[in-house]
Amino acid sequence: MIDLSVSIGALKLQNPVLTASGTFGYAEEFEGLIDFRLLGGIVTKTVTLDPRPGNSPPRIVELPNGMLNSIGLPNLGVERFITEKMPYLRRLGTRIIVNVAGRTGEEFVECVRRLETADGIDAYELNYSCPNVKEGGLSFSSDAHVAGRVTAAVRAVTKRPLITKLTPNVTSISDIGLACQDAGADAVSAVNTLVGMAVDIRTRRAKLATVTGGYSGPAIKPIALAKVYELARRLSIPVIGIGGICSAEDIVEFLLAGATAVQMGTVNFYEPTATVRAVEDLEKFCRAQNIFAVRTLIGAMEL
Amino acid sequence: MAEKFIENTRVVDLQPLGAANFLLTLEAPLISRAATAGQFIQVAVPRCSVLWRRPFSINDVSTENGLVEILFQILGRGTRALAEVKRGDTLNVIGPLGNGFRVESTVRRALIVAGGLGIAPFPFLLKRLGEASIPSVVLYGVGRREQLCCVDRLRERAEVYLCTLDGSAGEQGTVVDLLEKHLRENPPIPDLHLFTCGPTPMMRKVQTIAEKHQLSGQASLETVMACGFGACVGCAVPMRHPQPGVQEYYLACKDGPVFNLEEIIIHD
Numbered sequence: 124m125i126d127l128s129v130s131i132g133a134l135k136l137q138n139p140v141l142t143a144s145g146t147f148g149y150a151e152e153f154e155g156l157i158d159f160r161l162l163g164g165i166v167t168k169t170v171t172l173d174p175r176p177g178n179s180p181p182r183i184v185e186l187p188n189g190m191l192n193s194i195g196l197p198n199l200g201v202e203r204f205i206t207e208k209m210p211y212l213r214r215l216g217t218r219i220i221v222n223v224a225g226r227t228g229e230e231f232v233e234c235v236r237r238l239e240t241a242d243g244i245d246a247y248e249l250n251y252s253c254p255n256v257k258e259g260g261l262s263f264s265s266d267a268h269v270a271g272r273v274t275a276a277v278r279a280v281t282k283r284p285l286i287t288k289l290t291p292n293v294t295s296i297s298d299i300g301l302a303c304q305d306a307g308a309d310a311v312s313a314v315n316t317l318v319g320m321a322v323d324i325r326t327r328r329a330k331l332a333t334v335t336g337g338y339s340g341p342a343i344k345p346i347a348l349a350k351v352y353e354l355a356r357r358l359s360i361p362v363i364g365i366g367g368i369c370s371a372e373d374i375v376e377f378l379l380a381g382a383t384a385v386q387m388g389t390v391n392f393y394e395p396t397a398t399v400r401a402v403e404d405l406e407k408f409c410r411a412q413n414i415f416a417v418r419t420l421i422g423a424m425e426l
Numbered sequence: 427m428a429e430k431f432i433e434n435t436r437v438v439d440l441q442p443l444g445a446a447n448f449l450l451t452l453e454a455p456l457i458s459r460a461a462t463a464g465q466f467i468q469v470a471v472p473r474c475s476v477l478w479r480r481p482f483s484i485n486d487v488s489t490e491n492g493l494v495e496i497l498f499q500i501l502g503r504g505t506r507a508l509a510e511v512k513r514g515d516t517l518n519v520i521g522p523l524g525n526g527f528r529v530e531s532t533v534r535r536a537l538i539v540a541g542g543l544g545i546a547p548f549p550f551l552l553k554r555l556g557e558a559s560i561p562s563v564v565l566y567g568v569g570r571r572e573q574l575c576c577v578d579r580l581r582e583r584a585e586v587y588l589c590t591l592d593g594s595a596g597e598q599g600t601v602v603d604l605l606e607k608h609l610r611e612n613p614p615i616p617d618l619h620l621f622t623c624g625p626t627p628m629m630r631k632v633q634t635i636a637e638k639h640q641l642s643g644q645a646s647l648e649t650v651m652a653c654g655f656g657a658c659v660g661c662a663v664p665m666r667h668p669q670p671g672v673q674e675y676y677l678a679c680k681d682g683p684v685f686n687l688e689e690i691i692i693h694d
Contacts (some may be wrong), residue, residue: 145659152656155430156520168659176674180693183652183660185478190652196658308601340477382557391566392653393470395520396432 355381
C-alpha cells in the first residue's frame with residue numbers, strides 16, 4: 124500500500140492532486156465523467172462578494188501547446204454560492220477549497236466572513252492574481268506589502284487553512300510569498316496564468332476582447348516549475364504547484380522541485396479524466412520506484 | 427444536468443462529401459441512445475497537436491445500431507487530422523452535450539433555414555419532427571453545388587429548396603434571399619416555427635426577418651469551446667434581455683448551443 128497523503132498545514136489530503144480554480148467549475152460540470160472521491164481535493168471557481176457577469180467574448184484562444192483566457196471571474200456571488208453550490212460540493216467526499224477574490228482587501232475579508240457561516244469548506248485559496256480583472260486583482264500579488272496586509276486581514280477572520288495564489292507576472296514571486304507567509308498564510312499556490320496575447324493577422328484584431336489574457340497549459344510548465352522551486356527554497360510553508368500539469372510524471376517533477384501538492388487545470392477542459400488518471404499513475408510510479416510514501420518526493424531533487 | 431458519457435468510439439465510416447466535407451460515422455452506443463437533436467459531441471483528435479477537443483453537432487443517430495454521425499469540413503489542423511482517420515480507429519468522444527432543439531406541442535409547421543455546414547444538425551431534427559408528424563420545409567444555401575450535403579436524406583424527410591451563390595444548384599443567391607422569397611410566397615401562419623443554423627451574419631439576418639414576421643424560432647450557435655460542458659466558461663453568448671443582477675451571458679455549451687432567437691445577441 125503506497126501512502127499518497129500529504130499535508131497542507133492542518134489540511135490533510137489523501138493524495139496531492141487538486142483541481143485548479145476556474146478549470147473545474149463547481150464540480151457539477153464533471154458529474155458522471157469522474158469519481159470525485161479519488162481526488163485530493165477540488166478548488167472551486169472563484170467566488171466574489173457580488174455577482175459578476177464576466178468579460179465580453181471572445182474569451183478564449185487555443186494555441187499550439189496552451190491557451191489564453193480572459194473570462195473575468197463570472198460567478199453568482201458568495202450568497203448564492205453558499206446556497207446553490209455548496210450543498211452539492213459538500214457531499215462529494217473530497218476536500219473542498221473555496222477560491223475567493225475581491226476588488227479590495229475589504230471585499231476579500233467580507234467574502235471569507237460570509238463563507239465562515241457555511242459548513243463543508245476545508246480551506247480558502249485567495250486569488251490575488253487573476254490577470255483578467257480590471258480593478259486590479261494583480262496589485263494584490265504584485266506588491267508584497269499589499270499581499271501581506273490582505274492576508275493578515277483575512278487571517279484574522281478565519282481559522283480554516285489559508286492558501287494564497289500567486290502570479291508569476293512579477294519580478295520576485297518569492298518576495299510576495301514570504302509576505303504572505305509572514306502574514307499567516309498556511310500555504311501558497313503558484314502559478315496563476317502568465318499574461319499573454321494573440322493577434323489575428325487578417326482582421327488585425329486581438330484574439331481576445333480584452334486584448335491580453337492569461338496563458339496556461341502545458342507550455343507554461345517549465346516556467347511554473349522554476350517559480351515553485353524558487354518559492355520552496357525560500358519559504359517554510361508548503362507550496363502547491365500549478366502550471367501545465369497533465370500527468371503523474373508532471374506531478375512528480377513538481378514534487379521533486381519542492382511542491383507539497385499540485386493543481387491540474389487546463390487539462391481538465393480537454394481530458395476531464397486526467398486528474399483521476401494521474402492519481403492512479405502516481406501510485407503505479409511509486410510502486411515501480413519502491414517509494415512507499417509520496418511525501419518523501421517533496422523537495423527531493425538532487426542538486 | 428443531462429447525462430453525458432466519455433466513450434471510446436470506433437470509426438465505422440468516413441465518407442467524403444463533395445468539396446471538402448466529410449460524414450463521419452462512429453459507433454457510440456451510450457451517446458446515440460442519450461442524444462437529442464441539436465446536441466453536440468466533443469471529439470479528441472488523435473495524432474495532432476491541437477489542445478482542445480473539437481465540437482460537432484450530431485448530424486444523425488441510429489439508436490438501434492448505436493451509431494452517431496457528424497458532418498465536418500476541413501478548416502484547420504484539427505479537422506485535417508480528423509479527415510485522415512481510418513475505419514476501425516478509436517476516437518475518444520464526450521457527449522451528448524448541450525441542450526438540443528425544443529419541439530413544443532404548439533409547433534405545427536417547421537421552417538428550417540441552413541447555410542453551409544449549418545445543415546449539420548438538421549437531418550436528426552427532421553427525424554424528430556417526422557415522428558411528431560410536423561411537416562417541414564428546408565431552405566438550404568451553399569456557395570456552390572459541390573458543397574451540398576445530405577440532400578437525399580433531407581428530401582426523405584422534408585420539402586427541400588436549395589440555393590447557391592453561383593447558381594450551380596437551385597436558385598441563385600443566399601439562403602436569406604430564399605427565406606424572404608419563401609415568406610413572400612407563403613405568408614407565415616402563427617404556428618410556424620423557425621430553426622436556423624449557419625454563418626453568424628446569416629443567422630443575424632434570419633433573426634431580423636423572424637422578428638419582422640413575428641415568427642418564433644431557435645438558432646443553433648457555433649462558438650469556440652475549450653471544454654464543452656461548462657467548466658471553461660469560454661463560450662459566452664450575450665443575453666438580449668439580461669435580468670438585473672444576474673449573469674449577462676449564456677454559455678453556448680450548457681445553455682445552448684440551441685437558443686430561442688429572441689433571447690440572444692448574435693455576435694461575431
